[in-house]
Amino acid sequence: MKKILIIFTILVLAGLAIWYWTKEKDIPLVETIMDGLPFGTAPTPSGVGVPTSGPAGASEETDGLLGGSTAKLVRISDTPVAGMVAFTKNGETLIRYVDRATGHIYDFDPRTREKTKITNQTLPKIYEAHFKSDGNTVLLRYLKNDSDTVENLSLVLTPPKSASTTLYTIASTLLRGYTGPVAINSPFTNWAFSEGNKVVAYMKPASTAPGYAYFVGTVGSLSKILGPLNGLVATINTAGNRVLYSYIEDGVTKLFSKNLTSGSVSEVLPETLADKCVWSVKETGVIFCGAPGGGVGGNEPENWYRGATSFSDNAWKLEVDTEIAQILVEPKSYIGVDIDIYQPKLSPNEDYLVFINKNDLSLWTLKLE
16 A cells, blocks of 8 residues: 555656646756656557658648648648647747657748748657747657656757757756655546646546546645546636536536536536547637547547547537537548547637647647637
């Protein structure tokens, strides 16, 4: 039992360290840690052809994807990506991402459809990439020598000073953070964070086991907000006053929203996994989701997490308070591609929805305005 608590403590500290790192401005180290979280393996790309990259630092047109220059749904990269961020530069949206195979970092301008390689240092087999919100610092994670040791590499990206190159200077930085007393010893392996200091923790979801979600206090106190619910997955909004959650009931996936101030609960349709959704910051009570046309089966989300099942999603804008659902795009009908929406993110201006297709880890963007 003592050994289990130690393992749980390590997982909790690892999650909080990544959260702290993404919130702080000046963080600087290269660090190796042991981690019990599996990365899985990159699926073989099954989509359309692989675009040819230009020379280092050169700008290049994307492969134009199905629908031409006016298409609102665009594939940014058809090779697997490790992570991405959407940010603004000079008032315009840019999407920055890490190529999973090479570790090269690219910028994509969704207005011009121009893709630019901004780093040329090869760092193979990057499984995860976590950017700060401004895109200028990134935490890369990979398995050292195919072992169980997770290598964490934190990099600062410095823009070029000369107009003759687009390549950024990269430098490793210290992964730093205050390590205080352990807040909790618990089996929680999933964490959802608001922009304030509110942290929501929930157990690894399983369709056959009840799950709970809690607010975690600064001194380790737990305040239950959801549960017991089988297959529970939760995501909190930026303000920290609403939570979207999915769970299994009688073999069917349900999706609900809870107002944490009033306590009111409302069902959200079409049903999907909460992990396929992202809250709007600009519009209160609005979420953007990927939802499969045929619904979600009863053995989820664990089958989806491990790649045993996949979905062909449509993209939706859902207004929780008014119960208005607006379909934004049907990829299968629009371009003939099955897209399993994963890790959806909104650009700061909320003019683009960016997400990974879990079927092949390709990167996509959908124009919203």
